[in-house]
Amino acid sequence: MRSIGFTDDRDLEDQMDKSIPRVTALDPDAFVSRFVAQNQPVIVVDAMQSWRALAAWTPEWLVSHHGDCEVQVYxxxxxxxxVIPFKTYIRDNFGKSPSHRTTDYVRWYAKFKDVDFYWADAFFQSVSEDWRDLDFFPRNGFLVPVCSGDETRSVVTDPFPYKGLFVSARGARTRLHRDPFGSDAILCQVYGSKAVTFYAPDQASKLQDERGCVDPEEPDAARFPNFAGAVSGYEDVLQPGEVLYVPGGWFHDVRSISDSISVTWNFVHSVRHQAFRDALAGFSAGSEREVIQYFT
Known part of the structure; x- marks a missing residue:
């Protein structure tokens, strides 16, 4: 898991292992041109250094300040x-022995469609001083959430699709999937570590059928006969203080290898407008379209 400075001109694909490229000193123009436009995963290692959350957001702090809040468990x-109190999830799942495994995962989302629910907007408002906009993340040029003319968006204070607090016990897993409507995602690792496996979009025929994606840990050979030929693009571990960029269309499987706390959100930037249009053409009206309409 080497870290490279952004000025390093070596081809990112010329790696001897499957570690996700790591960069430092990234600015918005470089992020958009080198990674978003190129649909290239990356880990930014120095973007969260000013976040008070890195020291403050422990499981104990969450329980003491937000333990009675009702949170979504997936x-x-x-x-x-x-939907249970935060303190109940942490009490029942955190700090267990290495043999303990759970697939349950707190995904406490801020509002992303126009329905009444147990949204996390009040939480994010209360902790707005604990985190800040990432220096490399653009403030404009978005298709989702819509951002026209000279408008800017702050992920700290403005709505973004699937903006949420992820809290997961050791062993919790998000099985292989692609993010909705071709959107990109940011995952900021605040506490604990996560193992991430990526498969490139061109592996789709080996990884999914009309019902969903293969489980790489227990593949159904009858249902996914071509999975044996699938090649993972990257395999890595995200550490506290690191930010992962997940490009649209990339398949990813994530497991918490320790008790974990993360902040995440999705977006669509204008440099990926054609991919977004292609994604829109691939699904009918439904839950994904509701989300897009809420932000546009």
Whole structure:
């Protein structure tokens, strides 16, 4: 897991292992041109240094300040399985022995469609001083959330698709998937570590069918006969203080290798307008379209 300065001109694909490229001193123009436009995963290692959350957001702090809040609990396939107090999830799942495994995962989302629910907007408002906009993340040029003319957006104070606090016990997993409507994602690792496996978009025929994606840990050979020929693009571990960029269309499987706290959000930048249009053409009206309409 080497870290490279952004001025390093070596081809990012000329790696001897499958570590995700790591960069420092990244600015918005370089992020958009070198990674978003090129649809290239990257880990930025120095973007969260000023976040008070890195020291403050421990499981104990969450329980003491937000333990009574009702939070959304999902399984490894994004099915909502429960809404429970924060302190209940942490009490029942955190600090367990190495043999303990759970697929349940707190995904406490800020509002992303126009329905009444247990949204996390009040939480994000209360902790707005604990984190800040990433220096490399653009403030404008978005298609989702819509951002026209001279408008700017702050992920700290403005709505973004699937902006949320992820809290997961050791062993919790998000099974292989691609993010909705071709959107890109940012994952900021605040506490604990996560193992990440990426498959490039061109592996799609080996990884999914009309019902969903293969489970790389327990592949169904009858259902996914071509999975044996699939090649993962990257395999790495995201550490506290690191920010992962997940490009649209990339398949990813994520497991918490320790108790974990992360902040995440999705977006669509204008440099990926054609990919976004292609994604829109691939699904009918439904939950994804509701989300897009809420932000546009």
């Amino acid at each position: 399984n490894s396939l994004f099915d909502l399985v429960d």
